[in-house]
Amino acid sequence: QQQVKQSPQSLIVQKGGISIINCAYENTAFDYFPWYQQFPGKGPALLIAIRPDVSEKKEGRFTISFNKSAKQFSLHIMDSQPGDSATYFCAARNTGFQKLVFGTGTRLLVSP
Template sequence: QQQVKQSPQSLIVQKGGISIINCAYENTAFDYFPWYQQFPGKGPALLIAIRPDVSEKKEGRFTISFNKSAKQFSLHIMDSQPGDSATYFCAASDMSLGRLYFGRGTQLTVWP
């Protein structure tokens, strides 16, 4: 059973545009929602994370929007750049346990 569902599977955005990736979860015990960025041949790297006590978190061009009642969260990449081309994974965990449940990933391509 997929604990975290992610969409779309792939995304093509023009340089300067907004990239939006969505995730949904079922387990109400989850209290930590990170987004990871992965380049080919590299391990995932933490991009930004949110706790459910806030509805939005912004770091530079990256914003997480969180809807606790709908059990959904999304990543917005503003002013997308070719260097943002990578695979993005949402994840969720119960922080007292530590284990991360990952979505299936979104392959983002930003073309010039």
């Protein structure tokens, strides 16, 4: 129930294309869903986050889509750039427990 399943494991997208990473969860008590971006040798950086009372949140080229009934959420990177090449982690948290549960990560490569 505490798992967050993430796919795909790796993704190659051409420059200018759309990168899509998907996550699914089981625990309906989760009420906060962040995405983190991690470059090699660095700690994860908070990219964008959503709460289940909205279906979509957009910040620049990054959009989270949230489907509460399906218990799924996804990250869309529009106009993907080589500088977006990194590992992306979705996560979920039950605010009452304050602990983040992380997905397994997606390694994104944006080819020039």
